[in-house]
Amino acid sequence: MSKVLIFTEIYENDFDSSVLEMISMLRDLNIDSKNIIVAALGDDLYSKESILQNIPVGKVVGYKNIDTNQFNPNILMKLATGIIDQLLPEKIIIPKTSVGQDLAPRLAFKYKYGIVNDCLSIEESDNHWIGVRPVFGGNYLAKVKIKSDKQIFCIRTKVFDEFDEKNINPSIEFFEYEHNIETNSQIIERIQEQSDGIRLEDADIVVAGGRGLGGPEPFDTLEEIAKLLNAAVGASRAVCDSGWKDHSYQIGLTGKDISPNLYFTVGISGASQHMAGCSNSKHIVSIDKNVDANIFKDAEIGAVGDWKNILPGFLDTLQNLVKN
Amino acid sequence: MKILVCVKEVIDPEVPVNSIDIDSDLWKFSPKQGVSKVLNGFDENAVEAALNIKEQIPATDITILSVGKDFSMDVIKKPLSMGCQNLFLVKDDKLDQTDPFVTSNVLYKAIRKIGDFDLILCGRHASDWDNAQVPIGIAELLNIECVTLAKGITVDNNEIVIDRIIPGGIEKVKTSSPILVTVSNEYGEPRYPNLRGIMAAGKIQPTIFSLEDIDLTDEDLISTNEIIEIFIPEKDSNCEFVAGEDEYDIGRNLALKLRDKNLI
Ligand SMILES: Cc1cc2nc3c(=O)[nH]c(=O)nc-3n(C[C@H](O)[C@H](O)[C@H](O)COP(=O)(O)OP(=O)(O)OC[C@H]3O[C@@H](n4cnc5c(N)ncnc54)[C@H](O)[C@@H]3O)c2cc1C
Ligand SMILES: Nc1ncnc2c1ncn2[C@@H]1O[C@H](COP(=O)(O)O)[C@@H](O)[C@H]1O
Numbered sequence: 141m142s143k144v145l146i147f148t149e150i151y152e153n154d155f156d157s158s159v160l161e162m163i164s165m166l167r168d169l170n171i172d173s174k175n176i177i178v179a180a181l182g183d184d185l186y187s188k189e190s191i192l193q194n195i196p197v198g199k200v201v202g203y204k205n206i207d208t209n210q211f212n213p214n215i216l217m218k219l220a221t222g223i224i225d226q227l228l229p230e231k232i233i234i235p236k237t238s239v240g241q242d243l244a245p246r247l248a249f250k251y252k253y254g255i256v257n258d259c260l261s262i263e264e265s266d267n268h269w270i271g272v273r274p275v276f277g278g279n280y281l282a283k284v285k286i287k288s289d290k291q292i293f294c295i296r297t298k299v300f301d302e303f304d305e306k307n308i309n310p311s312i313e314f315f316e317y318e319h320n321i322e323t324n325s326q327i328i329e330r331i332q333e334q335s336d337g338i339r340l341e342d343a344d345i346v347v348a349g350g351r352g353l354g355g356p357e358p359f360d361t362l363e364e365i366a367k368l369l370n371a372a373v374g375a376s377r378a379v380c381d382s383g384w385k386d387h388s389y390q391i392g393l394t395g396k397d398i399s400p401n402l403y404f405t406v407g408i409s410g411a412s413q414h415m416a417g418c419s420n421s422k423h424i425v426s427i428d429k430n431v432d433a434n435i436f437k438d439a440e441i442g443a444v445g446d447w448k449n450i451l452p453g454f455l456d457t458l459q460n461l462v463k464n
Numbered sequence: 465m466k467i468l469v470c471v472k473e474v475i476d477p478e479v480p481v482n483s484i485d486i487d488s489d490l491w492k493f494s495p496k497q498g499v500s501k502v503l504n505g506f507d508e509n510a511v512e513a514a515l516n517i518k519e520q521i522p523a524t525d526i527t528i529l530s531v532g533k534d535f536s537m538d539v540i541k542k543p544l545s546m547g548c549q550n551l552f553l554v555k556d557d558k559l560d561q562t563d564p565f566v567t568s569n570v571l572y573k574a575i576r577k578i579g580d581f582d583l584i585l586c587g588r589h590a591s592d593w594d595n596a597q598v599p600i601g602i603a604e605l606l607n608i609e610c611v612t613l614a615k616g617i618t619v620d621n622n623e624i625v626i627d628r629i630i631p632g633g634i635e636k637v638k639t640s641s642p643i644l645v646t647v648s649n650e651y652g653e654p655r656y657p658n659l660r661g662i663m664a665a666g667k668i669q670p671t672i673f674s675l676e677d678i679d680l681t682d683e684d685l686i687s688t689n690e691i692i693e694i695f696i697p698e699k700d701s702n703c704e705f706v707a708g709e710d711e712y713d714i715g716r717n718l719a720l721k722l723r724d725k726n727l728i
Binding site for chain 2: 210212213214238241242245246249250252254255256257258270274275277278279280281282283284285286288323324325327328329330331332333339341345369377380381388393394396402411413423425426431436437438439440441442443444445446449450452453454455456457458461
């Protein structure tokens with residue numbers, strides 16, 4: 141079996157945990173983690189050797205002293221091509237993170253690799269890897285085979301559990317970058333939205349509202365519930381496009397991917413593009429006035445009716461429960 | 465400034481699953497009778513971005529380019545009625561496929577034929593196959609840089625600053641022409657065509673290219689992927705609905721049920 145290369149991002153204090161999900165996925169395909177090479181992308185990796193040591197694969201490679209200009213995609217692309225030139229891998233796995241989803245098609249076009257984007261899983265059939273991916277916003281699933289031997293699979297995050305064997309340590313090889321790293325496009329500033337409270341992606345419970353709420357005001361009630369439950373607040377795209385909530389609240393195909401233990405929705409119909417971002421929640425519980433709403437196909441517990449009447453009963457009871 | 469916007473006609477993404485037929489030999493989608501095609505939503509955002517630049521720099525010329533097997537004129541002319549100037553279409557029966565490599569090759573060769581552009585805008589992805597690959601392919605073939613996921617674009621002389629969406633915020637990317645940028649819905653609602661725009665669009669004739677016109681070779685049309693199967697994911701819905709005397713009581717019982725199941 142040839143070696144498989146995974147690209148991953150290395151931040152100030154840790155590597156991106158999606159690499160552990162990718163290792164689990166490969167494990168299901170009978171790829172031993174010792175046969176995996178991780179290509180590390182990040183700033184000044186030489187000083188981060190202790191972080192690289194914790195990636196449980198056979199080998200980690202990366203460039204020593206690079207300033208990536210805050211993960212500038214045009215610079216990462218140069219680094220990634222350098223790594224591919226050195227290793228000539230047949231199969232490349234890229235997690236669909238913000239960085240990965242940009243990088244994967246760039247590499248594919250540059251190197252004429254075939255690519256299956258946004259895979260939920262890879263199946264094996266006659267020694268061929270077949271990517272299973274949603275299309276039409278998730279209304280359909282397509283099984284896609286790459287015709288050439290050079291293959292890139294970009295894999296959705298939060299689908300696989302993190303690989304948690306700790307006693308594997310990689311050998312580490314640093315490369316020197318010898319070409320011109322300059323690009324025409326420079327990141328000059330990063331502006332992070334202020335979020336008071338828990339990050340959507342990290343929350344154990346997410347309380348989300350949709351167009352059915354009718355305006356921005358009812359979100360105050362959702363905030364109140366979230367506070368009692370130590371939860372984060374999210375929204376559908378309809379809500380964000382209407383300006384009721386900022387787009388950083390958006391969950392779904394073009395918003396955030398979440399996988400909380402409890403996903404609690406109010407007035408969200410459950411369009412496939414919305415579910416694309418939350419169907420890995422462990423438990424979905426929904427309030428909607430339409431018993432036929434799509435959301436109830438995914439929900440485990442449902443309450444049918446007008447939220448204006450249901451939420452007060454819910455909130456009063458919740459307050460009592462929390463008090464005791 | 466010369467701007468090109470690549471737009472695609474897609475089956476309306478909001479229609480129910482059963483309004484689309486799947487051809488299980490060729491694995492192609494086709495809308496059932498009466499189901500409409502629309503302009504890909506993100507492409508309308510890209511058109512809006514181009515028009516905003518034109519408002520700021522009136523000497524801007526906006527060209528629309530689309531590639532496909534056939535087009536509905538009222539859909540594909542929408543950018544013209546919103547205020548764009550030119551329309552180029554590459555039309556051929558062989559273009560009834562979805563391989564991003566093929567589509568990028570065709571768009572690239574068409575762009576070479578049409579001329580040079582300072583700014584090429586695309587949607588962040590097409591809502592049918594959700595590929596998000598074609599723009600990057602075009603940039604790679606044209607050998608220009610690409611900035612994805614724009615929420616804002618400002619042009620100041622030869623300097624272009626893009627507000628790019630990243631997790632939890634934005635980053636400002638300073639770049640210059642020629643550059644390809646993909647636009648996301650966060651850019652803001654596209655304008656509605658007004659009557660004057662619709663009249664003006666009626667007078668514009670699209671330039672239609674065949675594959676020969678743009679010097680496309682057979683090799684350009686070879687797809688890299690093979691679709692093995694398409695299916696509708698099964699969902700065994702077994703939602704337990706909470707009962708109650710009235711809606712307030714349903715809310716109360718819902719909270720109790722969640723506590724019962726240890727979910728809260
Ligand atoms: C390419 C593409 C990408 C997309 N990406 C995303 C994405 O990332 N995230 C996303 O969310 N969407 C996305 N969408 C949009 C998606 O298709 C839906 O349009 C959207 O999710 C609908 O939002 P909603 O459920 O809030 O609104 P609606 O579909 O309008 O649903 C509102 C619900 O509220 C209920 N309701 C109304 N009044 C009440 C009441 N008083 N009490 C109780 N219930 C009530 C209704 O019964 C209904 O079920 C995308 C679409 C496309 C085409
Ligand atoms: N057939 C096409 N004609 C013109 N532009 C296209 C076509 N296909 C894709 N594009 C452009 O590329 C973007 C991303 O498409 P995709 O890579 O297919 O998701 C779209 O939003 C369009 O701007």
